[in-house]
Structure formats: structure tokens, C-alpha cells
Amino acid sequence: MGETDKDDLISIIEEDDPEATIPMVLPMMPVRDVVIFTDMLLPLFVGREKSVNAIEEAIAKDRYLFVVTQKDPGVENPGPEEIYQLGTVSRILRMLKLPDGRVKALVQGIAKARIVKYVRKRSVFRVRIELIEEPESDDIDIESEALMRNVREYSEKILTLRGEYTSEVGSILTSIDQPGRLADLVASNLRLKIDEAQAVIEIIDPFQRLKKVNDLLFREVELSAMQAKIQSEVKDEISKSQKDYFLREQVRAIHRELGELDERSQEVEEYKGKIKRARMPQAAKAEADKQLRRLEQMHPDSAESSVVRTYLDWMVELPWSKSTTDVIDIKKAKSVLDQDHFGLERIKDRILEFLSVRKLNANTKGPILCFVGPPGVGKTSLGRAIANAMKRKFIRISLGGIRDEAEIRGHRRTYIGALPGRIIQGLKQAGSNNPVFMMDEIDKLGADFRGDPSSALLEALDPEQNAEFSDHYLNLSFDLSKVMFILTANISDTIPSALLDRMEVINLSGYTEDEKKVIAKTHLIPRQIKENGIKVKQIHFSEGAIALVINEYTSEAGLRNLERELGTLCRKVARRIAEGEKGPFLISRQSIEKYLGPPKYYPEMDKEESQVGLSTGLAWTQVGGEVLYVEASLINGKGEMILTGQLGEVMQESARAALSYARANVTQFKVKDAIFENRDIHIHVPAGAIPKDGPSAGIAMATALISALTERPVNKDVAMTGEITLRGRVLPIGGLKEKALGALRAGITTVIIPQKNKKDLVEIPKNVKRKIKFIPVSNMDEVLAIALEPAVPKRGRTPSARKPVAKKPAP
Numbered sequence: 001m002g003e004t005d006k007d008d009l010i011s012i013i014e015e016d017d018p019e020a021t022i023p024m025v026l027p028m029m030p031v032r033d034v035v036i037f038t039d040m041l042l043p044l045f046v047g048r049e050k051s052v053n054a055i056e057e058a059i060a061k062d063r064y065l066f067v068v069t070q071k072d073p074g075v076e077n078p079g080p081e082e083i084y085q086l087g088t089v090s091r092i093l094r095m096l097k098l099p100d101g102r103v104k105a106l107v108q109g110i111a112k113a114r115i116v117k118y119v120r121k122r123s124v125f126r127v128r129i130e131l132i133e134e135p136e137s138d139d140i141d142i143e144s145e146a147l148m149r150n151v152r153e154y155s156e157k158i159l160t161l162r163g164e165y166t167s168e169v170g171s172i173l174t175s176i177d178q179p180g181r182l183a184d185l186v187a188s189n190l191r192l193k194i195d196e197a198q199a200v201i202e203i204i205d206p207f208q209r210l211k212k213v214n215d216l217l218f219r220e221v222e223l224s225a226m227q228a229k230i231q232s233e234v235k236d237e238i239s240k241s242q243k244d245y246f247l248r249e250q251v252r253a254i255h256r257e258l259g260e261l262d263e264r265s266q267e268v269e270e271y272k273g274k275i276k277r278a279r280m281p282q283a284a285k286a287e288a289d290k291q292l293r294r295l296e297q298m299h300p301d302s303a304e305s306s307v308v309r310t311y312l313d314w315m316v317e318l319p320w321s322k323s324t325t326d327v328i329d330i331k332k333a334k335s336v337l338d339q340d341h342f343g344l345e346r347i348k349d350r351i352l353e354f355l356s357v358r359k360l361n362a363n364t365k366g367p368i369l370c371f372v373g374p375p376g377v378g379k380t381s382l383g384r385a386i387a388n389a390m391k392r393k394f395i396r397i398s399l400g401g402i403r404d405e406a407e408i409r410g411h412r413r414t415y416i417g418a419l420p421g422r423i424i425q426g427l428k429q430a431g432s433n434n435p436v437f438m439m440d441e442i443d444k445l446g447a448d449f450r451g452d453p454s455s456a457l458l459e460a461l462d463p464e465q466n467a468e469f470s471d472h473y474l475n476l477s478f479d480l481s482k483v484m485f486i487l488t489a490n491i492s493d494t495i496p497s498a499l500l501d502r503m504e505v506i507n508l509s510g511y512t513e514d515e516k517k518v519i520a521k522t523h524l525i526p527r528q529i530k531e532n533g534i535k536v537k538q539i540h541f542s543e544g545a546i547a548l549v550i551n552e553y554t555s556e557a558g559l560r561n562l563e564r565e566l567g568t569l570c571r572k573v574a575r576r577i578a579e580g581e582k583g584p585f586l587i588s589r590q591s592i593e594k595y596l597g598p599p600k601y602y603p604e605m606d607k608e609e610s611q612v613g614l615s616t617g618l619a620w621t622q623v624g625g626e627v628l629y630v631e632a633s634l635i636n637g638k639g640e641m642i643l644t645g646q647l648g649e650v651m652q653e654s655a656r657a658a659l660s661y662a663r664a665n666v667t668q669f670k671v672k673d674a675i676f677e678n679r680d681i682h683i684h685v686p687a688g689a690i691p692k693d694g695p696s697a698g699i700a701m702a703t704a705l706i707s708a709l710t711e712r713p714v715n716k717d718v719a720m721t722g723e724i725t726l727r728g729r730v731l732p733i734g735g736l737k738e739k740a741l742g743a744l745r746a747g748i749t750t751v752i753i754p755q756k757n758k759k760d761l762v763e764i765p766k767n768v769k770r771k772i773k774f775i776p777v778s779n780m781d782e783v784l785a786i787a788l789e790p791a792v793p794k795r796g797r798t799p800s801a802r803k804p805v806a807k808k809p810a811p
């Protein structure tokens with residue numbers, strides 16, 4: 001069934017005969033979702049076979065049809081029990097057969113009736129009915145009249161709410177004067193649910209029926225009113241927040257008018273001022289302004305606004321155009337450098353040349369200085385002195401262990417807790433855009449999947465590109481071209497080569513005992529006296545005491561531990577003074593042990609007698625040069641080589657090379673080849689505190705091995721450094737100066753060096769050369785000739801390790 005346009009039906013009906021009597025047996029058509037009331041016109045779309053048959057039967061007779069509603073509209077073929085009993089006798093006014101067998105029909109309700117009996121059920125429903133008479137009267141009592149008025153009013157209201165009310169509808173409503181007919185008309189137009197409509201039709205008494213309709217109308221009016229209320233509330237809610245916004249804006253406008261600022265505008269005004277004072281380059285200012293505008297629009301307590309605030313704080317505090325004025329007075333600079341640093345003449349000269357060039361050409365893109373040397377040799381204090389001499393700010397960051405590019409260049413702002421990289425942080429700390437910027441431990445820079453920090457660093461250092469250094473957090477470029485970068489490293493080997501290329505390396509190799517004594521007297525002691533609040537007259541250090549601290553309480557290339565021990569001595573004295581003693585206090589050799597405890601290193605203990613299978617090599621480590629002992633012995637076995645100690649790969653290989661050399665030359669050493677068949681050769685390098693690697697212990701290992709084979713002791717005063725080849729040639733090594741200083745500290749008097757390193761001897765301080773004899777050699781025979789002593793008659797000697805009593809502190 002469906003809505004149909006009444007006009008396209010073919011009229012098959014002649015004039016109605018109003019007097020025609022209704023037959024008591026009629027074809028019946030169940031309908032699904034409508035209840036047909038008396039007088040109601042209803043277009044139907046009929047498809048079910050039984051219903052089509054019913055219509056055809058009606059048409060064939062006198063067009064009467066009993067229309068009744070089925071209880072459940074979902075049932076396709078309802079039986080009698082699924083069909084209500086009370087329905088409406090209707091007449092077919094028009095009908096049209098469709099090609100697919102369905103039928104369109106227009107029917108009109110005529111009279112209420114009830115099914116008494118099903119006469120036929122199979123191909124068509126045919127039922128016996130009983131008409132239901134409704135009392136009609138011309139006398140309408142007051143109650144009914146009032147009820148009818150009520151129903152009319154409600155109906156108008158609802159139709160108005162639904163926008164369906166017209167004056168025509170109004171006049172139809174007033175024209176009906178029978179309660180039952182009014183009830184039917186309104187009910188059929190009220191869009192009732194099926195069971196409700198059926199309930200209405202089943203009420204026979206007209207007044208009661210109208211009452212029921214009135215109740216339904218009342219509920220409908222309430223519902224419609226409620227619906228309207230809800231809709232208007234939603235509207236109100238929206239307009240309230242708009243209202244609040246306007247009110248707030250008005251308050252701000254009023255504040256402005258009065259020349260007062262509310263909190264938010266005050267913050268914005270402050271930022272505006274700060275942005276102006278920061279004198280940013282155009283791009284940066286544009287970005288800052290943009291972020292400030294965003295801040296203005298945000299809720300002041302939101303998480304996002306605090307991110308924007310942090311960003312703006314960084315932006316306004318960076319020294320975009322703040323710089324200090326360089327004062328380059330070379331004479332003064334020299335005196336500043338001299339004042340803080342003893343010796344280092346060549347380095348000071350280089351620094352003064354560097355400054356001179358800067359003075360003549362302020363925009364010079366000179367080299368980046370890189371100070372390389374062990375800890376405590378004065379790299380940092382030189383940097384600081386340069387800053388002092390130029391009256392620039394000084395800042396220092398450490399790059400040790402940095403593996404992530406973001407540490408240099410910052411995290412993007414989308415990360416929670418993002419910050420600019422270390423370079424931008426350093427500049428903010430310096431508060432000027434031209435500080436002396438020292439980056440420590442460039443040799444300990446790492447690289448991994450998070451990006452290579454050295455390439456970011458390169459961008460910062462390279463004068464060709466650092467005017468546009470970009471930081472991820474700022475998302476802008478910052479001009480680093482005025483910054484004076486100085487790098488430091490312990491050794492130059494591990495500095496990434498791309499960086500090394502752009503730097504001028506200045507080596508600071510460490511100090512000799514004599515130099516340390518002078519520095520202690522002229523710099524370290526006066527500084528420690530002052531720092532501990534002692535008067536110069538109250539304390540005196542004897543020469544012997546200073547030497548003792550240098551030799552037996554420290555073993556280092558630099559001055560850090562020395563300064564610390566001297567500081568400890570001053571502190572102990574400070575305490576005695578604070579406790580009321582008068583002094584003056586003399587720090588003598590004897591008093592040292594009382595203050596500092598037993599010595600930590602015994603340099604003299606190495607001066608035992610020469611031993612078989614024990615040679616002295618020289619190592620170059622991050623803390624400077626050091627002696628390194630190599631032990632070799634033959635034990636029962638099958639001719640295998642055992643390597644122990646903390647040996648790096650390169651060192652293990654040079655041990656193998658040394659063994660191969662020894663085996664190839666057994667006859668020369670008057671050793672039987674057979675010795676290798678039932679002996680294992682054990683080479684051990686006591687680790688000390690620092691793992692060592694590199695090829696330069698090659699000749700020391702070969703010497704220890706051949707000493708063990710030939711049972712000729714190695715001269716205890718000889719140390720050696722050099723790489724060995726299978727044919728016994730001695731190849732050059734690095735770090736000779738540091739190694740020489742290490743040898744001197746260990747009391748060595750002769751150092752065997754590769755011929756090719758002879759040229760490096762010019763760098764060795766004179767006082768070192770006075771104490772140590774350097775012998776250049778080009779092959780192993782020469783080494784053995786110098787190092788090995790004649791064999792001594794057997795007395796059952798076994799080599800023993802010579803170790804410091806306590807391990808050196810790790811650097």
C-alpha cells in the first residue's frame with residue numbers, strides 16, 4: 001500500500017447510490033499500517049494476491065469491501081487471529097490495474113462494522129459482518145460541546161506547530177458538529193500508532209471516543225511543546241557562549257579605553273616589548289609575531305599556550321643582535337696569557353698571531369683552533385684567557401658522549417619538552433652573539449641511528465655556512481659567524497675527519513717535573529692559598545715537598561691532580577688556623593705523608609734490576625704518555641701463543657708479528673727451533689687503568705719475547721717505541737713528545753725511537769733531552785743490541801710485573 005495520486009485512477013464507478021444497502025457478507029482486505037475511519041478517503045496500493053482478489057470480487061459486485069487492519073504489519077499472509085475484528089466497510093471509488101498484476105485503488109470509509117465469521121479464507125477472505133450503529137443526536141450537551149471545542153483548539157495548535165494549519169482546515173474543524181465524527185476526523189489525521197488508532201476506533205460511544213482523542217491530543221501538544229523547548233535551549237546554549245565572548249571582548253575594549261590592561265593583554269604587551277628589544281632579524285621577528293598572535297587567541301591555561309610561551313621566552317632571550325665590543329690589544333693580550341700560563345711559548349705565540357689577524361680584519365674567516373692534549377694541561381684556561389684578552393664572554397660545553405644530532409641542533413617543537421640544541425643554549429647563556437665558545441671532548445663525539453652530530457657541528461663551525469645555522473626548535477636560522485669557536489680534545493686520532501680538516505690543531509703535550517715545580521710555585525700554590533682563605537705569610541712549601549707531591553702523589557701529564565693535592569694541603573692548614581693555631585706552617589717532605597696519607601705512586605720501585613722477559617714500551621693515551629710493561633715467558637705447551645692483558649686488536653696483531661719475526665730468526669739468536677714445539681709463549685701486558693691499543697708496542701713485545709727465548713735480561717733503564725714488521729724493520733709512531741714525558745716520569749734514561757721519528761725530536765723540551773738519551777733505529781737488530789744485556793749465569797729468575805702500588809685513577 002502506498003500514497004497514490006487519486007486523479008490517475010480510471011474511474012470505473014458510476015454515480016454512487018447512497019441508499020444502497022450494505023451486504024452482510026463482504027470480501028475482506030487486511031491492511032498493514034493504517035486504520036481507516038468512517039468518511040476517510042484512502043488511496044491504496046494493493047499487491048497481495050488475496051487482497052487483489054478481494055478488490056476484484058468487490059468490483060464485480062457492488063464495490064463494497066471490508067477493510068480491516070492486521071495486528072502485525074510485518075506478517076505477509078495473516079490468518080484471522082492476526083487481524084483485528086473491528087474495521088470499516090468501504091467503497092471502492094476508483095481503481096487501476098497495473099501491468100505487473102498489482103492494483104491501485106481509492107477507497108472511502110462508509111461504516112464501522114465487526115467481523116462475525118470468516119466465510120472463506122483461501123483465495124480470498126470473505127466475512128460475515130455486523131454493522132455497528134452509532135447514536136447521533138442534534139442535542140449536544142455542554143460537556144460534549146466543551147470537549148469538542150477543546151479538541152478543535154488542540155488540533156489547531158498542533159497543526160500550527162507542525163506548520164500545517166490553514167484557514168480551510170480551520171473551517172472544516174468547526175463545521176463538524178457530531179463528537180463521533182470529529183473524533184474520527186482528528187484521529188485519522190493525527191499520525192497515530194496503529195494500536196492507538198485501533199483503540200480509538202474500537203470505542204463505540206462517541207463522547208468517550210472524543211475524550212480519548214482529546215487525551216491523545218493533549219499528549220501530542222505537550223510533546224510538541226517540549227520539543228520546541230529543547231530546540232530553543234540548544235539555541236540558547238550556543239548564543240550564551242557567543243554572548244560571553246562578546247562580553248569579554250567588551251571588557252577588554254573598556255580596559256583599553258580606560259588605558260588599563262587586563263592580564264592577558266598585559267602579557268601580550270610585555271612580549272611585544274621584549275620582541276622589539278631583542279632586535280631580531282626579519283624572519284625571526286615575523287615568526288615571533290606570528291606565535292604571539294597565536295598565543296593571543298589561545299585559552300591562557302591551555303597546554304599549547306605554555307608551549308608557545310616557552311618558545312617566545314627563548315626567542316626574546318637570545319642575543320640576536322647583542323654583541324660585546326672586541327678590545328684587541330696584543331701587548332695586553334700577551335700579558336693576560338703570560339699571567340695565567342707558564343711556558344707554552346709557541347702556543348701563546350700562535351694565539352697572539354691569531355688575535356693580530358682578527359684585529360686587522362675583524363671579518364676574517366680564520367681557522368678554528370683545536371687544543372689537543374691530556375687533561376689538565378691548560379686547554380680550558382687558555383680559552384678563558386683568550387676571551388679575557390678580547391673582552392669577550394666565555395662559554396664552554398662538552399660534546400663527550402653526544403650521539404644524537406638533536407643535542408646539537410635541538411628537537412622539533414612538536415616533541416613534548418623540546419628544547420633548542422646545545423649551541424643555541426650556550427648562546428643564550430652567554431648573552432652575546434660573539435662569545436668565545438669552547439667545545440670540549442670533540443674526540444668523544446659519537447654517531448648512531450639518531451643522526452650524525454658531527455655533520456650538524458660542521459654546519460655550526462664552518463665559516464662558509466654558519467651564518468645560517470638552523471636549529472630545529474627555533475625553526476629559524478641563527479647567525480653564528482661572529483662566534484669564536486675553540487675546540488678541545490685529548491687525542492686527535494678520533495676526531496671526525498670532516499671536522500679535523502677545518503681545524504688548526506694545537507698540541508699541548510704535558511709538563512715535565514721541572515715545569516710542574518715552577519707552575520706549582522708561581523700559579524697553583526698562590527691560587528690555592530687564596531682560595532682557602534690563608535695569608536701568604538702563614539704557609540710555606542719547601543722545594544722537596546713540591547717534588548714529592550709531583551712524583552709520588554700524582555702521575556699525570558697535566559696539572560689537575562697536582563692542583564687538587566696542593567689544595568688539600570692548603571685546606572688542612574686552613575683548618576689548623578681556624579682551630580686557633582698561629583703558624584706559620586712549613587710544608588716539608590716530612591709533613592706531606594701526615595697530610596696526604598701514604599704515597600700513591602713509587603717511581604723508584606721500577607728501578608729494580610734488569611729482568612729476563614720484561615721490556616718497557618711507551619704508550620700514548622688520553623691522559624698523556626705513559627710507560628707500558630710487556631712480559632713474556634715460555635711455559636710447557638704445544639707451541640701456541642697466549643695473549644693476556646687489555647690488548648686492543650691492533651696490539652694483538654703486532655704481538656703476532658713480533659712472534660713471527662722471532663721464529664724466523666731463531667738461528668740468529670742461537671736458539672733451537674725445536675723450542676717452539678713443546679713450549680707455549682705467553683705475552684702479558686698489565687692493563688693499568690687505561691686500555692691501550694696501537695702498533696707502537698711492536699718492538700717492545702719482540703724484545704720481551706727474544707729476551708725470554710735467549711734468557712738475556714732487558715736493560716731496565718731503556719724504554720722503546722716503534723712498530724715492527726715481519727722482517728724486523730722499525731716503523732714510525734705518533735705522540736713522541738707525550739711519550740718522552742711519560743718516560744721521564746718513570747725515570748727512564750734511554751728511549752729507542754724509530755729513525756723516521758728523529759725529526760720530532762725538535763719538539764722535545766731541552767730539559768727532557770738533557771735527561772733522556774734518544775736513540776733512533778731502523779731495525780730490530782739495533783733495538784736488541786741496545787736493550788739486551790748479556791746473559792747471566794742461571795739463578796732461577798722469574799720475571800715479575802712491575803706495577804704501581806695503587807692503580808691510577810681513571811682519567
Ligand code: ADP
Nearest residue numbers: 340341342375376377378379380381519523559
Ligand atoms: P684542561 O682544560 O686541559 O683539562 P685546565 O685548563 O682545566 O686543563 O687546567 C687545569 C689547571 O691547571 C687549571 O687550574 C689551569 O689554570 C692550570 N694550568 C694549566 N696549564 C697551566 C700553565 N701552563 N700555567 C699555569 N697554570 C696552568
